[in-house]
């Protein structure tokens with residue numbers, strides 16, 4: 001019989017992760033108090049069911065929370081999920097960076113909770129960052145890793161849950177420097193995009209930073225690091241130009257304006273198809 005998952009929070013991430021499980025033969029149930037989110041979920045995940053409250057969902061083999069990044073809410077949802085899946089089953093959280101021990105404070109068995117940080121869209125981007133409690137039962141994390149590999153993801157377990165895990169730290173380090181260059185008048189956002197996409201960007205699609213640096217030569221990297229680091233941005237607050245954009249309501253594509261103008265929102269289908277092609281190419285070139 002098909003295995004079942006309950007996904008609490010049927011928004012952006014809940015839908016794409018739900019689609020991933022559905023495509024791999026799981027029975028998917030969503031729980032979300034918002035009717036529009038439930039309707040979008042049912043469209044995004046063919047064959048799924050959706051209800052407004054956990055009591056309506058019954059039991060499943062696995063549970064995953066994808067509710068907004070609010071500690072009090074995550075605590076309530078994770079504790080409620082303990083009763084919805086069998087005692088030994090993992091309870092997954094898609095938090096972007098909340099601390100596991102704080103999120104699980106109301107659980108009777110907090111060691112069952114495992115962070116599985118998927119990237120958007122969860123059924124397209126292969127990487128998943130995994131964080132388990134230090135006292136997680138023997139085999140629980142291995143079970144989650146096996147499960148994710150079975151969904152054709154590329155999970156990596158982190159030894160400790162540093163804020164932002166790995167990918168968001170790297171992404172923010174890059175953007176901090178990009179905004180610094182704009183603020184210094186060195187280049188415009190479009191010019192920086194042009195340089196980064198067609199240099200570091202195309203390299204990174206085919207290789208991680210360490211492998212790439214090995215290919216380039218560590219001596220050169222060290223020589224540049226010695227003179228460059230004193231000049232790199234090290235500010236501890238977000239760039240004022242980013243803050244100003246957000247305060248003006250310029251949130252990027254979703255509001256029609258960000259660093260660029262976005263006259264039409266579009267459904268993103270072409271961009272997603274291109275991303276899938278790049279991922280397939282990267283898989284072929286390194287596996």
Ligand SMILES: NC(=O)c1ccc[n+]([C@@H]2O[C@H](COP(=O)([O-])OP(=O)(O)OC[C@H]3O[C@@H](n4cnc5c(N)ncnc54)[C@H](O)[C@@H]3O)[C@@H](O)[C@H]2O)c1
Nearest residue numbers: 009010011012013032034037066067068069094095096120
């Ligand atoms: N969007 C991303 O790019 C991204 C990437 C990785 C991780 N995350 C993380 O995933 C989680 C979900 O993010 P998202 O972007 O899908 O948010 P979202 O706002 O798109 O969806 C959240 C959904 O949760 C629902 N919800 C609110 N309270 C609820 C409750 N009590 N019970 C059930 N559902 C409830 C909302 O109605 C909404 O549909 C967050 O922790 C976020 O940090 C997001």
